[in-house]
Amino acid sequence: EVQLVESGGGLVQPGGSLRLSCAASGFSISSNHMSWVRQAPGKGLEWVSVIYDAGNIYYGDSVKGRFTISRDISTNTLYLQMNSLRDEDTAVYYCARDQCINTCASRTGAFDYWGQGTLVTVSS
C-alpha cells in the first residue's frame, strides 16, 4: 500500500527556516517524480517543487532561491528545506507522487497519492 507521511511543520518566525520530511512506503521515490504542493488556509492549491526520478529539480517562482527539495533514497524520504520564510508561506504542505502508468512508461501529469499534510505557520 502506498503511503506518504509528512512531518516537520510548526510555528516559525519570519526569516526563519524549517525542514519538512515526507516518508514514503509501498513504492520507491527513486522511481517516481515527487512533488511538494501547498495550500494556504482557506485558499487553493499551489505547486511548490518537484524532483524527477532522474534527479532534475524545478521550483515555483514564489519559492525559487529560498526552498530546496531533496531526497534520501536509502530511507525513501523526500525533504523540503525552507529558508527565509515569509508570512505568505503559511500553509499546509503536502507531498505528492506524480502518477505514471504502463509500468511507468508514461506520465500523466497528475498527482495520484498525497500525504495528509503538515502545517507551517510563519508568524512573529
Next chain:
Amino acid sequence: EIVLTQSPGTLSLSPGQRATLSCRASQSVSSNFLTWYQQKPGQPPRLLIYIASNRATGIPDRFSGSGSDTDFTLTISRLEPEDFGVYYCQQYGSSPTFGGGTKVEIE
C-alpha cells in the same frame, strides 16, 4: 505560466442532480494533461480524472471528464451526498498550476 479559470465558483445542487464544472486554460494544455481532484475539509485532494477523461482507480462512473486544448469539463451525472466538496483542475506543462476551485454544496 498557464492560468486555469474554474467556473462557477459555487454550485448549489441537490442529491440526484447533474453537476457540470468548467475549467478554461489561458493557453493550450500540453498532451491534454488536465487533471481533476476532489477535496473535502481537512483532507488532501483526491485524484478523480487524469489526461482529461480517464477515471482514476476506484472512481465511480458517475464522474466523467471531457474536453481538449483550452476547454475542459467535469460532469457528475447524479450527485450523491458524498460528492459535495471543492473540485480543482490542474495542468502539468512546464510548471504545474491549479484552478481556483469550484465548491459543490448542498442546496
